[in-house]
Amino acid sequence: MSDVEVEVVRVFTCGGAGGNPCPVVADAGTLDAGAMQDIARRYRHESGFVLPPEDDTHDLRFRFFVPNHEMEMCAHATIGTLWVLARRGRLASAPVRIATVSGTVTGFVQAHDDGSWRVEITQPTGRVVPLASERVDTVCAALGISRDALADLPVHNAATSRVKTLIPIRWPEGLHALAPDPAAVEAACRAIGSTGLYPYAVVDGPGRTFEARQFPRSSGYPEDAATGIAAAALAFGLLHDGTVEPDDRRILIHQGRAMGHLSEISVRIGFAGDRALGCLLGGEVAPEDERGSANEGSFK
DSSP states (O other): OOOOOEEEEEEEBBTBBBOOEEESOOOTTTTHHHHHHHHHHTTTTTEEOOOSSSTTTSSSSEEETTEEESSSHHHHHHHHHHHHHHTTTTTOOOSSOOOOTTTTEEEEEEETSSSSSEEEEEEEEEEEEEEEEEHHHHHHHHOOGGGGGGSOOOEEEEEESSEEEEEBBSSSHHTTTTOOOOOHHHHHHHTTTOOOEEEEEEEETTTTTEEEEEESSSSSSSSSSSHHHHHHHHHHHHHHSSOOSSSSSOOEEEEGGGTTEEEEEEEEEEEETTEEEEEEEEEEEEEEEEETTTTTTTOO
8 A cells, every 4th residue: 555644533523522533534546445444444433535526516526434334425524524625725615515425515614713624514305214113122122222211202214315213212311321232233223224323312402402322233333423424314303303493503413422522513404495405514623633644553
């Protein structure tokens, strides 16, 4: 492998701390899929790779890998990668149109007075499908809970880019006590056509603040500290159930508390009249102390 620089950032930080680590390769043109996946395996996190666009309608092309496979779309890796490019002065236009396997994503990068950047990306209108009763039992069994642990809201499969299963937990304390077996999570996700279980709890309904956790189907690790795609899906599930009002005020999702990596994800749903058109998904990014090259044993 040629000398490829990997920069690690933390995406969706909360108060400058926490967030989800994301390795970024800002110049991945020399890497094939195997090399990209190897980087994700060595870092043990979702990783973002920047490639030249293949057509005139996009400014950039991104690919995403977790240790076990390529991903069609990864929100926090998209945000982290755009932040790295902004810091390096590599964004010549705003907004930025990005080609991904799941389709076009538009990125908006706003400079702060302190020289940092806030990044938001687009996601399409969410699809929300309630789970059948027997499927709810499958999900509860995978999480190791009874139905009594559920809040009085439906369990949904929802998606903007990938299907996530939204599971309303009655209390935040119950949410943070979950300790599911990864094999049971994977089996349940395959049975219900989901890429991850996303249990959540209402913290402040009128304040549009929620806590969540993400247990992925098969990524090579048992839990995510921040999952933008799942948070976007949750926003549309909350809208579907009437838990949030149909307006463009910010919805805040905190994730990763049980892991000791508290993250804050912001979702703003856009409307044309009373019809939801999609959303803006965003958050803060901070640099990791570690930076190295992919052939120097600098992986963590």
